[in-house]
Amino acid sequence: xxxxxxxxxxxxxxxxxxxxxxxxxxxxxxxxxxxxxxxxxxxxxxxxxxxxxxxxxxxxxxxxxxxxxxxxxxxxxxxxxxxxxxxxxxxxxxxxxxxxxxxxxxxxxxxxxxxxxxxxxxxxxxxxxxxxxxxxxxxxxxxxxxxxxxxxxxxxxxxxxxxxxxxxxxxxxxxxxxxxxxxxxxxxxxxxxxxxxxxxxxxxxxxxxxxxxxxxxxxxxxxxxxxxxxxxxxxxxxxxxxxxx
Amino acid sequence: xxxxxxxxxxxxxxxxxxxxxxxxxxxxxxxxxxxxxxxxxxxxxxxxxxxxxxxxxxxxxxxxxxxxxxxxxxxxxxxxxxxxxxxxxxxxxxxxxxxxxxxxxxxxxxxxxxxxxxxxxxxxxxxxxxxxxxxxxxxxxxxxxxxxxxxxxxxxxxxxxxxxxxxxxxxxxxxxxxxxxxxxxxxxxxxxxxxxxxxxxxxxxxxxxxxxxxxxxxxxxxxxxxxxxxxxxxxxxxxxxxxxxxxxxxxxxxxxxxxxxxxxxxxxxxxxxxxxxxxxxxxxxxxxxxxxxxxxxxxx
Amino acid sequence: xxxxxxxxxxxxxxxxxxxxxxxxxxxxxxxxxxxxxxxxxxxxxxxxxxxxxxxxxxxxxxxxxxxxxxxxxxxxxxxxxxxxxxxxxxxxxxxxxxxxxxxxxxxxxxxxxxxxxxxxxxxxxxxxxxxxxxxxx
Numbered sequence: 001x002x003x004x005x006x007x008x009x010x011x012x013x014x015x016x017x018x019x020x021x022x023x024x025x026x027x028x029x030x031x032x033x034x035x036x037x038x039x040x041x042x043x044x045x046x047x048x049x050x051x052x053x054x055x056x057x058x059x060x061x062x063x064x065x066x067x068x069x070x071x072x073x074x075x076x077x078x079x080x081x082x083x084x085x086x087x088x089x090x091x092x093x094x095x096x097x098x099x100x101x102x103x104x105x106x107x108x109x110x111x112x113x114x115x116x117x118x119x120x121x122x123x124x125x126x127x128x129x130x131x132x133x134x135x136x137x138x139x140x141x142x143x144x145x146x147x148x149x150x151x152x153x154x155x156x157x158x159x160x161x162x163x164x165x166x167x168x169x170x171x172x173x174x175x176x177x178x179x180x181x182x183x184x185x186x187x188x189x190x191x192x193x194x195x196x197x198x199x200x201x202x203x204x205x206x207x208x209x210x211x212x213x214x215x216x217x218x219x220x221x222x223x224x225x226x227x228x229x230x231x232x233x234x235x236x237x238x239x240x241x242x243x244x245x
Numbered sequence: 246x247x248x249x250x251x252x253x254x255x256x257x258x259x260x261x262x263x264x265x266x267x268x269x270x271x272x273x274x275x276x277x278x279x280x281x282x283x284x285x286x287x288x289x290x291x292x293x294x295x296x297x298x299x300x301x302x303x304x305x306x307x308x309x310x311x312x313x314x315x316x317x318x319x320x321x322x323x324x325x326x327x328x329x330x331x332x333x334x335x336x337x338x339x340x341x342x343x344x345x346x347x348x349x350x351x352x353x354x355x356x357x358x359x360x361x362x363x364x365x366x367x368x369x370x371x372x373x374x375x376x377x378x379x380x381x382x383x384x385x386x387x388x389x390x391x392x393x394x395x396x397x398x399x400x401x402x403x404x405x406x407x408x409x410x411x412x413x414x415x416x417x418x419x420x421x422x423x424x425x426x427x428x429x430x431x432x433x434x435x436x437x438x439x440x441x442x443x444x445x446x447x448x449x450x451x452x453x454x455x456x457x458x459x460x461x462x463x464x465x466x467x468x469x470x471x472x473x474x475x476x477x478x479x480x481x482x483x484x485x486x487x488x489x490x491x492x493x494x495x496x497x498x499x500x501x502x503x504x505x506x507x508x509x510x511x512x513x514x515x516x517x518x519x520x521x522x523x524x525x526x527x528x529x530x531x532x533x534x535x536x537x538x539x540x541x542x543x544x545x
Numbered sequence: 546x547x548x549x550x551x552x553x554x555x556x557x558x559x560x561x562x563x564x565x566x567x568x569x570x571x572x573x574x575x576x577x578x579x580x581x582x583x584x585x586x587x588x589x590x591x592x593x594x595x596x597x598x599x600x601x602x603x604x605x606x607x608x609x610x611x612x613x614x615x616x617x618x619x620x621x622x623x624x625x626x627x628x629x630x631x632x633x634x635x636x637x638x639x640x641x642x643x644x645x646x647x648x649x650x651x652x653x654x655x656x657x658x659x660x661x662x663x664x665x666x667x668x669x670x671x672x673x674x675x676x677x678x679x680x681x682x
Contacts, residue, residue, distance in 0.1 A: 031405065095527050096417075110421065112405040114320065119403055119410060121419045126387065126438075128417045130401070130520065141630045142621060144522035146417070225427045230436050234526045235386055343573020383570030385596070396569070398622065414622065415569065465571045521622040528594030531575055531617070534647045539574040 027156040030111045030118070030188050033226050034196055034218040040104040043174035044068065044214060059104070061199075062213040068176055069209045081175025088175070090168055094125060094233035096145035098169030099162045099184050100200045100214065102127055108221055110228055111188075118151055118158060123228045131160050138163045143180065145169060160186040171202075179206040194220040306484040312404060317448050317482040319409075322513040322520070324399035325490075331395050333466035334506060335359060343377075344466055350395075352491075353505040359468055360501045372467035376540035381461050383532060385525035387418050387437035389461030390454045390476050391492045391506065399513060401520055409443055409450060414520045422452055429455050437461060439476070450480040463494075471498040486512040569596055576645040576655040583643040584614055584654070593631035595620045600634060600642065600659060600669075616642050616656040618669035629667060634659070644669070 039047070039056040045067055049055040058066030070078055081088055091097060097105060107124040118131040131151040138148050138161075148164040162184040170177050187199040196218040203211035310318045329337075329347030336349035336357050351357045361369060372379065382388055388396050398414035409422040422443040430440050432455075439457040443450055459472040474496045481489045488510040495503040535541035572578070586604035600616045618624065621631075634640065641660040647653035656669035 093526070096524055112403055112408065112410050114403050114405050117401075117403060119405075119412060119419075121410070121412075121421065125526075126416075126418055128412060128419050130412060132519065135517065135519070139519075139521075139625075141632075142521070142625055145524050145527060146522060227423070227430070228421065229430075229434065230387070230438070232386065232437060235384075235437075238384065340578075343571045343578070377571045377574035380570055380574075383574070385569070521625065522595070523620055523622050524595040525569065528592075529596060530599065531570055531597065534575050534649045534651060534653055536649050538648075 027190050028153060029113070030158060030190060030196060031113055033108050033110045033221040033228065035108040035221060036104045036106070036216055037219055038104065038216055040214070040216060041101070041106060041172060044172050044176055047174070059214045059216045060212060061215045069212055071207060071209055074207045078175050078177065081170070081177055085173060085175050089173055090170060091173070094237055095168070096125060096127055098145055098165060099147045100186065100202070101169065101171055102146065103198060104216060107231055108228060121228065124231050125233050126230060147184070156189060158188040160188070162186065177207070178204045181206045191217065194222060306486050309482045309485045316404070316445055318404065319402045319480065319482055319488060320404050322399055322401050322518055323488065323510045324397070324513055325395045326509045326511045327395065328397065330508065331397055331464060333464050334468055335466070350506045350508045351504055352507045360504055362499060362501055365499045369467050369469060372469065375538065377467070378532065378535045378540035380465060380467070385416065385529050386461070387416060389437055389457050390420070390439045391478065392461065392463050393418060393420070393438065394490060395508070398523060399520070412520065414523050416525050417522055432456065448482060452478040452480070454478065469499070470494070470496045473498050486514070572655065575647055577648050578645055580646040581643065582646050582654055583641060585639070585641045586614065588634050588636055588638040588640060589613060590636065591631065591634040593621050598624060600640070600656065602640060602642065612652050614652045614654060616644060616654050618656050618659070627668065633667070
């Protein structure tokens, strides 16, 4: 009887602790409100400070030189984007940022886990991604601004395969771009009680000479009763104010 | 009572034949609706074999299951049974201003009309007749509560620990409903989708919604509210395929008294249904065709 | 075989019932339910976008003047679940589109059905105001 009760208590604890699919309990728990503390949103590569933007080292860990391995034509296109970024950045029109840019914008997001899904809800333009944990097959013949995400666990790391990416998004505010062949594989690993390690391998055979990888910590929002608010970019753009009557 | 085996739901729901009362048995409702529409229209059938996210299948209603914590398991894909509500909360005997004829969802007051104060009724009429350009949803703004509940394309309910999360396909919007008894945010923070706080009363999820942006509408008929709108929703799971949804809307600046809407949420059983991205800002092209008659700015 | 049966069912269904479909905005604010129109022409572009996809077609009158019409359809999620793909319509395809004209006088319409020469008919269902309930074809 005691064993039964202990077992029941244990399973209830695991159920309460979060992800139903884990056998590892705590360490597969990615839930919470997270945000970066870097300026990768300004530029994935190393950059100097600018008005309102702190300097930053490259978040690219592979290749070791920290630079995006563009094909020659793409390097020229990137320069063109960079030069015209004030007008050309799709975020200027409040479009959905795509993956992985949404991760390192200076806005929080919240991760929820159930048995069959990991849901990531973002404060920035209420972007939302549902990571399908039970159905690994991407959709055919369609693309989404936030891509189509299919996930599985490798040990305590959530691996998210992101395909069907809309080609118009940029990877940062410096004009780093991709094509419709963009394929991103993200890895989320609980590194400590209040940090996640976020890694993403980015490949696009039309644009880059080889896959490359970024890595950065995500920090938990620990303020009491932390929650997401809204950042309704195009409301402000259209109305110049918060649209209240 | 169980639904007919293998019966298919209509793609474009059932506004013309909706039965208002949620007390109608599933079978009677389904027969009346589908006799009129489903037999002649086969969108669910045509979607078969065409890839994922197909028409909505029906299963016999079964008792609902519970999560390990004992709460009803409402997880899955849902949609409203009443399409018409997106057009108008109130009933329309005949079409006008682009609102098709259909039944309303207001159950209190009994006359089914929004109990506007006189100034507010005049404003609603003016908005509808001359300012449909101002419908915030037409601008790709978030719909607010309760409008998000009956904006079509359905939604997904997740019940992770400590929250209920609603993920809507329309505008990729979402609502996070914490269950931890935390207080509401201060009045000076306004959110289009409001600030939701949930708790269980038996098997009913009660959600208290405040802090809504006063610019949102309830429907395409320009039914509106002020910054003091307070909404209390109740989600009561009836069976594996049905949630009874009610919302009491209280706004002392606009209405003479609170009023209540009620309708059913029905589960989407289609085998491998998945929600898809429905963006709006990225490709909105309709507003440029609105004329001055609807309140658009004069064209040069 | 199955597909043409399904489309036939669709066409039949359309004759017998209005299908209020969804737009995120009022149909009547933009389109005139009293002005049904049927146009025939060649696809110049099929814009597979949210919140509405658009079929752009060149329509040539008997005097040889060509006008490009923009025909609004349901969004990709609805089209996709209905069997459409972004290459379902290609530039050069001949189509017949019926629907309702925009009120602002531009060559814009809200498409109800899109018919291709091989007899296939796509229900483009974007939004109606209920007025077509009794419309006969």
